[in-house]
Amino acid sequence: MARQRKDEDVPLKQLKAIRWAVRATLALGVIASTIANILHANPHPISQAIAAWPPLALLLTIELISRVPVHRPALAAIRLITTAIIAGIAAWVSYWHMVAVIARYGETGAGPYLIPLTVDGLVIVASVCLVELGGRIQAASTTSSQAGDVPGPLKGATGATNSGDQPEPAPIALTAAPGGSSEGAPRGQRKAAIAEQASRPRHPRPHPTARRAAPSKTPDASSAEPSGDTRGVKVPQTADACARWVRCWISMRKDGLDTGPISLGFEEEARRRYGWGVKQIRDVRHAATSGRLREQANLLGVDLPPEYADEQDELMVSR
Incomplete structure (x- = not known):
């Protein structure tokens, strides 16, 4: 309950906007790592594709775990462990690629060994934020879908507010004109039918606050009790x-x-x-x-x- 109240503090639209900003930050770190891998690889398309694959695999994995909801704790644990393994492999490979590229382009001393850590750190922080935002957005979406809606069987007692619309009057049956033309009945017959329709009693318009009982919902299938x-x-x-x-x-x-x-x-x-x-x-x-x-x-x-x-x-x- 406390988690739901915390999610309600930030509007759903703002959470989605923040997620796009975090996604852009993650993409920036992955692009930097991918470029370094490609620069260090042999000048051959296959070698460059192999070097670029680990950061891209990490990006796709993070997108999956941040978007797909969790239903079973065991499966959630498996995918988190797998993501951590992919992230470790990508970080290790990209780190040494980037160290070699930075040293090649003039950095000396500890610089080639420290600068790659800024890229890996950015990717890690953005990944954690993206997964957290995915959970927050899912919880906020569920809460907003329930807001103002009487949960479950309470609807059976209160129901949805009647729209207040009167039943549609029955259509006036018009007699076809002689010869089968589609112009309808003569003018005198139409007037008589309209007058008869007007004389029929109308149902009173319900009060705007009147409510009608909604159809009862089917009991939970998990319960065999009648x-x-x-x-x-x-x-x-x-x-x-x-x-x-x-x-x-x-x-x-x-x-x-x-x-x-x-x-x-x-x-x-x-x-x-x-x-x-x-x-x-x-x-x-x-x-x-x-x-x-x-x-x-x-x-x-x-x-x-x-x-x-x-x-x-x-x-x-x-x-």
């Missing part, structure tokens, strides 16, 4: 399922997930903590905060633990 949609709120239909929902809600309250948005980026962590995905824990929170989970537990004969609390408890305390 659930129903009662009064716009999904609730468990068996005693075992209800007891699991109750335990999940108690854990969510301890973790501070009883309020606030639940981002789709929390999917992996939600499955690790509760055994369900984001959509399912949203259903649990909605059922608990609306009081429907308590009602369903009483209906199914499930005893609620003393630490169970919802809005009804808070209302009783406030009274």
Whole structure:
């Protein structure tokens, strides 16, 4: 949650602009390293291509790990280790190429050995910044897509605001003119049809603040426990399922997930903590905060633990 608030401090557009600047800095360092490799190689296209390949491979690898999202920690660790190996190879090869080129063009003493470190350092810093910005942009994109949008099953209760448009009136059926022409019915018939249409009762225009219930979302596929949609709120239909929902809600309250948005980026962590995905824990929170989970537990004969609390408890305390 703290990470999300930090990402919201910097606008998404500004993060993308910074990423382009960092990408340009990285490209500058890679170009300098590539030119040094080519200058030191034999004057043959194949030799020059071989010498130019390590910095280009590093650039492509960094672009991949900064753009492709992480879903499995094991695979993320593998690609980071591989990137570190590629970076080490590219730095070693480019360093000695650049040392030879700098010495050839007049630098003496420690200069040929220190100047290449500035290029390698620039590439390392730009690479780390690019990977970090990629994660920040991904988190900010997820947060902005959830901003102002009631998460998950809460939409089932509030729904999207009605657009307020009246139903389209039924088209006036016009009789074809004699002879099959497409000019429509005579003028008198058209006037009579228009008058009949005007006399029909119209549906009242809904108030701008009126809301309609949106279609309930499909429960998380990872849960095999049945659930129903009662009064716009999904609730468990068996005693075992209800007891699991109750335990999940108690854990969510301890973790501070009883309020606030639940981002789709929390999917992996939600499955690790509760055994369900984001959509399912949203259903649990909605059922608990609306009081429907308590009602369903009483209906199914499930005893609620003393630490169970919802809005009804808070209302009783406030009274």
